[in-house]
Amino acid sequence: MRAIYEITRPKEYLSPLEEPLGNMIREWAEKEVIPRRRRFDEDWRDHRLIEPAFRKLMGEMGMQRAPFPEDLGGLGMGHSEHLGINSFLVMEEMARADSGMAVSYGVTFWPLFMICNEPHVNRRLCEEFAPMFCATTEARFAANAMTEPQGGADIENLDLLRGSTINTTAVQEGDEWVINGHKLWPTNTGGIAHLFGVVATTRLGSDDPRDFAFILVPADTPGVTQGDPYEKGGMAADKNGDVWFENVRVPVWYRACGPGDDFKYFKEIISIGSLGSIAMVSGCMLNVYETLQEFTSRRRIRGVPLKEHDAIGGVLADIVRDMEIIRITGYQYARMIDRPDLYGERWSEEMVAKGRVYKYFACDRAVEDLGRAMNIMEAHGADREWDVEKHWRDLKIIQLWMGGKQLCQMETARWFFSCETL
Ligand SMILES: Cc1cc2nc3c(=O)[nH]c(=O)nc-3n(C[C@H](O)[C@H](O)[C@H](O)COP(=O)(O)OP(=O)(O)OC[C@H]3O[C@@H](n4cnc5c(N)ncnc54)[C@H](O)[C@@H]3O)c2cc1C
Structure with a gap:
């Protein structure tokens, strides 16, 4: 019987971490996920079974530290030459066991990549948020809050619509952003997220890329409300729900890369x-x-x-x-x-x-x-x-x-x- 590794991968591209990283994730999947995953469907609301498996991988094994620079307790993935290859490897191994866990883990990095990846590292924000992910053995999640009630595809259609349909606003008042809006569906919502990356506009209806803002918002900031998770047809390990931002105030320097970037x-x-x-x-x-x-x-x-x-x-x-x-x-x-x-x-x-x-x-x-x-x-x-x-x-x-x-x-x-x- 052929094993799964005989489905071809381009061996000349694989990173030095290939074997240890692959083996580590597979071992975790075989032990912590595959024997329990059939019961995940019923665990969609409480995550009683799902949470310990996340805790093991992300907190105890430290995988949630991946994007941050090493001197802040991270694993330095943000400047790795193998970011793509290693991400593919990890996500594939996780999805072999449970793709809901894979998306939850992967999306945690979306807001973090905005501040941790070369060539657009925002050192001050890395320092601000590294402890949330690197100084704990509890699982920590981030969410990328983009989709809105009027439609997600138009917001993602960046080159054509350039943010002109975004209804979530970020208005600068003094040295703070004031954010108002309603998001739907972000992975790791439904009460899970500790940190949001919020897609907002600084001028309603504008298609000027400088008005497209990506702002980090800790989930416990006053004015942030996460609704209950939706009951989906699968991927119970990924909670999705509504999020409301009502006069949420964060420092101006919480904007990830700045106007245009x-x-x-x-x-x-x-x-x-x-x-x-x-x-x-x-x-x-x-x-x-x-x-x-x-x-x-x-x-x-x-x-x-x-x-x-x-x-x-x-x-x-x-x-x-x-x-x-x-x-x-x-x-x-x-x-x-x-x-x-x-x-x-x-x-x-x-x-x-x-x-x-x-x-x-x-x-x-x-x-x-x-x-x-x-x-x-x-x-x-x-x-x-x-x-x-x-x-x-x-x-x-x-x-x-x-x-x-x-x-x-x-x-x-x-x-x-x-x-x-x-
Ligand atoms: C499990 C899961 C996880 C998700 N995670 C996230 C997340 O982390 N963050 C987040 O913000 N959102 C997330 N979403 C939401 C998802 O990204 C949106 O559902 C998706 O972008 C589409 O948006 P919509 O549902 O509003 O559909 P709409 O934007 O209303 O689109 C409706 C239909 O129109 C189609 N369409 C789009 N453009 C065109 C066009 N030009 N011409 C013709 N048809 C078109 C679309 O393909 C779709 O079939 C998630 C959804 C799921 C199911």
Whole structure:
């Protein structure tokens, strides 16, 4: 039986941390997550089972310290030459066990990357927030508050709409920002977040990139209210909910990068979000592959294992074909993120568009493949015992976020065909 590491990765790109980091996350997943994950669905509100697994990984093993500089207690990922490759590895390993945990962990870094990543390190904000993540063994979460009730895709459609649809306002009064607005859906809300990165406008309706603001807001600041978590069709480990900001006051220097640069570097978060999404798709697929190996070898039809039948072999081949391509494409994009000297900056229109291409390709293929995997497992495909229906639900959710498939298509067409109105 082939092992999952035989699904190809470009070995020449892998970082020196590949083996220790991969083994550490896999060991954690095998021990803390996989034996319990089937009960996560019922734990969506309380996180009684989910929280200890997060605490272990993020707090005790210290993974939440990753983006911060070493001298502040961090692991220095913000200046690592392998940020993309290592992120892909970690997110893939986590999603093999539970993609809800992977997104919760990954999104914690979105606001932190805005202040920790070279070349836009905001040292003062790193010093301000490093203790929150680095001086504790409790799990700490951050949320990227972007989506609003009137729509998320338009806000993420940065190159066309340039923040003009954002309704959350940040008004400078003296040496403070006063923030007002309502956000929906941010990962790590529903009471979880300790820190928010808030997407706001300094001038309602403006499409001037200098008015796009990304401001850090500790969750216990007066005027911040997190609603109850939504009950979703999957990914119970990721809590999502409403967040209200009512006359929330933070110091002016809590703005991540400043006028123009918040807009520019927020696009890096979109690229990294696409990368993480591909890694999660690949991780879910790796686990489905393991299950299909077991199921189609054990199950017999007309006296021979299922996998020995032509019709089934064809489906298995198609699924593993897609896994090979998704994984190698994901690693290639990670490499592109790590080599701006060859591929351009992470926040360029080209890199954002290419991330969208790979993300929606991976999601489309995986959602279709999971349907086919369940077909060949028949009733067992729907049986929670096998965890395939779990990955099926989660993969569909990965396809939906970050503006959904349509925004991916628009940004792809816009870049490759120089469309002017998409
Ligand atoms: C599990 C999960 C986690 C999430 N995490 C976060 C998070 O961390 N932070 C956050 O801010 N949000 C988060 N979201 C919200 C998510 O990013 C938004 O749902 C998404 O961006 C789409 O926004 P919307 O739902 O408002 O749909 P809308 O923006 O209203 O879009 C509706 C439909 O229009 C399509 N569309 C978009 N542009 C075009 C176009 N030009 N032409 C035609 N159709 C178009 C979209 O693809 C979609 O199908 C999360 C959502 C989920 C499910």
